[in-house]
Every structure is written in structure tokens, then in C-alpha cells.
Amino acid sequence: GKGYYVPVPADRNAAMAVVETFRPVLENPSIAKVAQNLKYDYLIMKWYGVNIQGPMHDSMLAHYLLEPELRHNMDYLSENYLGYSPVSIETLIGKKGKNQLSMRDAPLEKVAEYAVEDTDITLQLHHTFQPMLEKEGLATLYKDVEIPLVPVLAAMEYEGVNLDVPFLQDFSATLGKDIEKTAAAIYEMAGVKFNIDSPKQLGEVLFTKLKIPYQGQKTKTGKLSTGEDVLQRLADENPIASHILEYRELGKLKSTYVDSLPLLINPKTGRVHTNFGQAIAASGRLSSNNPNLQNIPIRTERGQMVRKAFIARDDDHVLMSADYSQIELRIIAALSKDQGMIDAFRQGMDIHSATAAKVFGVELNDVTREMRSKAKAVNFGIAYGQTAFGLSQNLRISRTEAKEIIDNYNEQFPGVARLMEENKEFARKHGYVQTILGRKRYLKDINSANNTVRSAAERVAVNSPIQGSAADLIKVAMLHIHAALQSGGWKSKMTLQVHDELVFDVYRPELEDLRQLVVEKMVGAIPMDVPIEAEVGSGVNWLEAH
Known part of the structure; x- marks a missing residue:
């Protein structure tokens, strides 16, 4: 078929002129839009003030429902379903790294060929997957849940969340001191200074120098493991093992979250905009990265403190957390x-x-x-x-x-x-x-x-x-809540989703009404023979709200 490519200038005003040319088409509710990774395009347009409307389709999400365990990138789909290898991005701008070109530096005719090929393949994949979705009984889930969820997630990503940077800086300093103290205690128990982060040196100290009986399987290379499961078994009778576990927990907390979160703040908005993955977890659950909200530790007191860094927009707002109770x-x-x-x-x-x-x-x-x-x-x-x-x-x-x-x-x-x-x-x-809701998980x-x-x-x-039905439930609840917030002209926004929990940045005067609305939509998302409950809390930060 035919494809068209329109270069967009680097200058924002000039770019806006191009955007305005296409706005009538993009916002026309009677023209269907087909994309590969629709949320990305939807969000880019949202940053330019365009609200894409009309029937929407996403070849990536279609394939995710058809084959949740497999990859869903365009090259893979094109080769496997169309028997065609597209021009790779690397042939155009080179491999990732300091020598990689910008798209604007590549020859225009090459970029045009690459871009229009993308559009053609996307449309072919769409026509390939639609009958497959119908045949597998997945068309309703695609049309009524996954596709409508794209604008909801895009709105959440666009909104972002506020971070308390001074708190994180203080917490980082505290963790640094705690790490030093824990390391000193380990050295004293070991009777020697060594690199605690080296599994080889740690194994020698524990099992050779201190002669602690080894409990566990050896690694693939035949070495004694110093993994968490081994240390957990040793911890009851060997205080050094519990100190090492604490040392590792503190280090991971500091590097992965406390020191990394401020680096994710968008300089233009001053907020963190996590990326929700709709086609990653085979179970149907959402994932997230930059930051990975699912992995923020909540089992330990120190881990919970990370949530304290997520704060409301300003003094006129509070955070509200709504969590399904024992949903699985x-x-x-x-x-x-x-x-x-x-x-x-x-x-x-x-x-x-x-x-x-x-x-x-x-x-x-x-x-x-x-x-x-x-x-x-x-x-x-x-x-x-x-x-x-x-x-x-x-x-x-x-x-x-x-x-x-x-x-x-x-x-x-x-x-x-x-x-x-x-x-x-x-x-x-x-x-x-x-x-x-009929979401399938194939078990070869x-x-x-x-x-x-x-x-x-x-x-x-x-x-x-079980896990997939919990995912279905919260996705439907999110759709209903988002629709109510949109139609009701609320100032409050839904900002985060993690596990069975939704987080909102709430305009204070709307708090009680929003609490009622959210509980009603979460509890009634999918009728069941068992009462569904949602627990709601609020506070100036996520820890207080939870």
C-alpha cells in the first residue's frame, strides 16, 4: 500500500505548525487510528496538545493477547506473520552508543522509506491479527478493555507524580551511615576486612575462615552460593549472615531507589513520569519502569520509607490510595x-x-x-x-x-x-x-x-x-474511574497503579466524594458472587495514604 512521511522540524513552533495540519484528522472521531505501541504515539501527541480520537487499534496489544509469552516488537511480528524483514533502525542511524546518529542527521529519503514501511507493516499486522482475535474469543477483551485502557495509562503517565527530593537526600545520607555501621559489624564478626560485595571473598570468609556449615546447593560453576536463600537459612544461628542480608538490603534500597528516583524527574515538569507496560507481564498485570513501582520494597520499615518520597502536587492536594482487600x-x-x-x-x-x-x-x-x-x-x-x-x-x-x-x-x-x-x-x-474476562495464557x-x-x-x-482475573478487575475499575473523572470535570487525577492499588493526586475539597466514587467503581467493576472490598487512605505522601 501507500505510506506518507512528513518531517517534523526540531523547532517547537515549526513542529506545532505540522501538528496543526494533522489535528483535524487526529481528533476526528470518525477516522480510525492504527498503531504499533499506540500509547507512545498517543502520549507524544498529548504533549503537543492533541487529543487523539476515533476507533483505535494497536498491533502490539493485539499480539500480546494472542501470544502473551512472546515478543511483540514490530520486526519480530513482521518476520513471523508477514514473512518480511523490515529495515532495521540500526542500518539507518547505527547501534546504540555515542556514535549513534539522530534521526534528523540521517538522509531524508532513507528515513522516509523506514517510516512509511513502519506504517505499511503496522496496517498489515492489524488486518492479520483482527480475525485471529475473533477466532480466539479475544476480540471483546481487546476492544472493551485493552484498547480503551491506552488513553487512561497515557493520561496517568502525562500527569506524573511529585517527589520530595530533600527527603530523599536526607534518607540517602542516613542509609549511607547505616551501611557503614553494618559493614563495620560484619568486619568485626569476620575478624578481617574484605569486599562484602564479592561473592567469592564472602564465601571464603563464611565457609573457610569462619567454618560455617554450608546449607544449600552449589552454583552452576561448582562454587558455594552466598545467595539470599542460603543466607536466610544461616541467619538464625549465625548473626553475620543476617548482617550481610541487611547490608545488601540497605545497598539496594539506596542505589536502586533513593539515589535513582531524583534522576528520573522531568526537568520541564518537575515530576516523575513512570512508563506503564501493558504488553509485558503474561498474566495480564501491568508493569512499570523508570521507576519500577512494582518492585518498591514494602516489607521492611526502611523500604516503606521510599513511599514517603511520593508526595501530593501542592498544599491544596493530598494523595489517596485505594487498595483491593485480599483480592486474589x-x-x-x-x-x-x-x-x-x-x-x-x-x-x-x-x-x-x-x-x-x-x-x-x-x-x-x-x-x-x-x-x-x-x-x-x-x-x-x-x-x-x-x-x-x-x-x-x-x-x-x-x-x-x-x-x-x-x-x-x-x-x-x-x-x-x-x-x-x-x-x-x-x-x-x-x-x-x-x-x-477470557484472557488466555498458553501453556506449551x-x-x-x-x-x-x-x-x-x-x-x-x-x-x-487468579492473578489474571485480578488484573482484569483493576483494569475495568480504572476504565470506569477515568471515565467518571473525565465526564465529571474533576480536578483530581489518577496517577499510579501498582499491584492491586490505585493512587490519586486529590484536590482536597473533592476527597470525600472521590473516596466514594473510587470505592464504588472498584467494588462493582466485575460482578462476582463474593463481596469485593477496597481499602482507602489519604495523606500528604504515599506512605501516609497507604
């Missing part, structure tokens, strides 16, 4: 139709205490903290196909006791065990599992003769419908 367990209850679990949620019981009462055969009032802790581990482990061995490691109890707990659990909640087996059986028969290894490989596929078969 509620989805397990809904999918399994296990009456005991459904009743516990309907009666508003603490699900872990209710589980403990059934598993240990005691009255609800007689459940001890230890019993609840064990039941909680089973509840959260069950969605990941946790074995007696895994539970025994997690709770540091005997394998016999762990097996007894799991057997009791399966007896008391037969629907849950049945759901897990049904998921595996469905996968063996059809080669995939699916979520409540589900019938593998290799036990380890097959077991891994079975764990995915058990977990994907």
Missing part, C-alpha cells in the same frame, strides 16, 4: 464456588482467622496468632501451587506438619482444591487457561514428559486465572 483470595472463592470460603467473606470475617479455625478445628475465638500466621501462609501459597515442602520452608516447620495443614485445608475447603485440579485438567486438554509445557518443566506449567495453570 476473593477471586479464588468466586471461581471455586467453595461455600465455606464464600460464607467467610460474606460474613465479613477475617479470612485468615476463619481459615485457621477450620484447619485447626477450633472456635474462631480460640485462634492463636501462630495459627492465623500458618493459615495465612496456606491461603497465599495455595494460589501458587504451594507444596508441603514449600510450606515447611516458609514456616520453618516439619514437612509432616506442613502436609497435615494442607490436607486439613483441602478437606475444609474442597472447592479450592477442586478448582486447582480443574485448572490443570483444562490446561492439559486445551493448552491454555483463562481469566474471568503442560503435557511435558519432563516432571520439573511440567510442574512449572501446572503452577502457572493454577495461578494465572
